[in-house]
Amino acid sequence: MNIRIVASFLLLGAMLSFSQCKPEGPDEPTETDADYIGTPYTLTKPGAKWRNIPDMSANPMTVEGIRLGRMLFFDPVLSNDSSISCSTCHEPQHAFTDNKVLSTNIFGPTKRNTPSIQNSVWMKPLFWDGRQNTIEETCTDALLHEQNFNASMAITKLSKRPEYVALFKKAFGRPGDITDVKIEKALSQFIRTALSSKSKFDLSQYGQYTLTASEANGFAIFSSERGDCFHCHTDGPYLTFTDNKFHNNALQEASSVYNFKDKGMGEATPLDTNVYGKFKTPTLRNLAYTAPYFHDGRYATLEQLVNFYSDSLRLSPTVDPLMKKLNIGGLHLNTQEKADLIAFLNTLNDESFVSDTSFTNPFK
Amino acid sequence: MKFINICVVVMLLMVSSCAKKDTTVNLKFDATYRNATLAFSPNTVTDDSANVVKYEELNFLLSNIELVREDNSVAKLADVSYVDFVNTENSGASLFSDVPVGTYKALRFSIGLDSAQNEQDPSEIGDSDPRQKAQYWGWMKYVFMRIEGKAQLANTSGGFNQLLVFHTGTDVLYRTITLNGPIVINEGDNTLQVNFELNKIFFGAKPLDIKLNDESFTHSESTSASYHTAVNISDNLQQAFSIGQ
Known part of the structure; x- marks a missing residue:
């Protein structure tokens, strides 16, 4: 009996000695959204001399999300008076700028030139003054400050359009409600697809x-x-x-x-x-x-x-x-x-x- | 007999797991200027020639960091590390684990990367590799040391209009620094402080006069009239480092 006790202590000591030498394991991976029903879209870097595509698990891209984002990008529905859209300043034929000296938002001329949003997936921070770090934050900021975005008003307007009601559901799954966060996520997904790499x-x-x-x-x-x-x-x-x-x-x-x-x-x-x-x-x-x-x-x-x-x-x-x-x-x-x-x-x-x-x- | 065998095996396991006596070393670099803590812009420092300088950038890549035993065998701390004195996320300290306890005769490291390390561009290395934090310019590869600032030259009143840009790099400017000890690494946490005296970069064995245009900047371009500035800075590095208290 005494022999077993001594042997057990020795074995326990050895195990403790080993456990102290072990490195810590990696964090558990984040689980995906259980409600997700969209068609996954994989953004791939254009070649070896491009940075890796950053982690987008906070806003997984879907074909439907990009389609929704594209519609929202060009639709003046998001501006407070339905007068301008993101594309008013970010025109694709001008590499998502507007060829104007200073951009004009819903309030009138601004004091800055429109920055291009091409290859934004690798641009961080964003804006001329770097006031935002992510594309999502940038969309929130721009909607508010350029389009005087009013979330409840915009959601009401979008809710009256069946094509949007259907697409929000397809892009983000159940319960299919329209929210300001989903609007910004969809816009961000579309913006991330704007990659220029064939010069x-x-x-x-x-x-x-x-x-x-x-x-x-x-x-x-x-x-x-x-x-x-x-x-x-x-x-x-x-x-x-x-x-x-x-x-x-x-x-x-x-x-x-x-x-x-x-x-x-x-x-x-x-x-x-x-x-x-x-x-x-x-x-x-x-x-x-x-x-x-x-x-x-x-x-x-x-x-x-x-x-x-x-x-x-x-x-x-x-x-x-x-x-x-x-x-x-x-x-x-x-x-x-x-x-x-x-x-x-x-x-x-x-x-x-x-x-x-x-x-x-x-x-x- | 069976019990004795088990005990022997267990004892051997215990001994083999503990004999190494590894510990951690926090290698901490302190930037000083004429023996005081270096203050960055908008603060100023005055150099040995009475130029008033605002430093804005100071960072360097370290490689092949190792502790040297009396018998010249080494305990390697890391292949590469990066120290940035301005950006707080790289505070000038690096924590190394699995360092054998013991007494060492010297700390040895290099400023810059050896040719093999320098050859791998950032697209070929892992995202957590310390080299990712350094600058990489195609023709020059990695920037080994980056010092930038502005000076108001002595006996002038025109403001801080002498711009200072010192970028060292390329394989030939790789320099190995040896700081003699003894250095005692004990069980438990150890802090090894190394002082970097920036003033000695400009007033070392190969002095530089920052009022001269070609000695107020370098990008280590070997064909440039300012190339000797990169060489002098690199050659003054050994003098600039010392083991701290």
Whole structure:
């Protein structure tokens, strides 16, 4: 008996010793929605040089959800006075911008240029000032601030339209009620499908297009100290053409942080004066369709944009150190270098994207 | 006889599971400037040449972090780690587990990545790999060290208009740092503090004068007139690190 007791203690001691050496196990996976009845839609990254598609378990995409989101995107029903829709500013033929200097919402002109929503699945945070982190949050914000969205009014209007009643049920399952959360989820699902990945530059990555001498030289300028574009418009090896960060690119002159005409990120986080005058780096994709440029739409052409970086940088307290050539006014590119840089930028245009009928107005 | 056999087996199991005596080490980097804690923008520091500087970015990639025993064998803490002194989610501390208890003669690590580590771009490594937190620029590969800020040069009154951008990278600028101990790792939690004296990057054995344009920036482009700045920074690294108290 004593022998058994001693042996048991020894065995228990050994087991405890082992258990202390074990690593902790992974968390339990999240369960899927039991009410889900839609047709699953898998968003796939376009190639190896694209970031993985982020986890979307909080809003699983469905064919029906995307169809619903597309309808809501183009339908002015969501705006308070039924006057505008998301597509008023985000037109697919303009790579989801509007070609206006400043966007116009339900209240009138805003102070910022419409940012493109292309490839939003990899863009985080969102808005010029980065005030939202997810596409869903961005939809909520934009509906409220651009369309003066009133949830109960919008739901009432949608509930009177049988096609929406049916589609909400198909997209989100039982009980099939229409809610503001489902509206934002459906819009987000549609927006996530807006992927641009078939530009000449993309094709060159797979040997399906050869850059011309001018385009190749422009890419060399882009990627080196000469043009210094790569610091902000590179996302590692990925083809996003934004670092998803915030910079003061010497666009606004200001003697003090309080003198910026637009405080940019400082409006989202007013207590942090370090971020005043900083804006989210926009992607360089589809520039041919997204003019005018910068947060205030001040430049109508790529020539003007490149001339700014070449010769017109302006000092302000939060200017990014990356704008190193500020002390001599800019990069001082010569005429050929400017032409080459623009030639390269134009290789990022994706005609198949702006003409893709899966993004067009479903009511026409 | 059967009982004795069982006891022997159990005792052997217990001994084999406990003899390793592994523990945890919190490797903590503190950035200092002229022996005081480095304050980042909008705070300023004054360098040895009386330039007033606002630092905005300071981060680096570490690799091949190991403790060296008297017999030159090593206990590896990690292949790669990332330290960012500005962004709070990477607070400059890394916790390493399974470190053998003992006395070591040195801590050794490298700033940057060895060529094999540098060759794998972010699309080829896991999402939790510390390299994902660092910058990666195609031609340069990973940025080993990133220092950015603005200076008001000595004897000038024009404000903070000397922009400072120092990005080191590429295989040839990989540098290994050895910090001599003794370093005693005990059972239980250990904190190993390493000081990084930023001032010595510019006022080390190979000094730099930030009022000169070519010494106020570098992207480690070997054909650039500023390339020596990247070399000097890299060569001054050994002096800048020390074991803390």
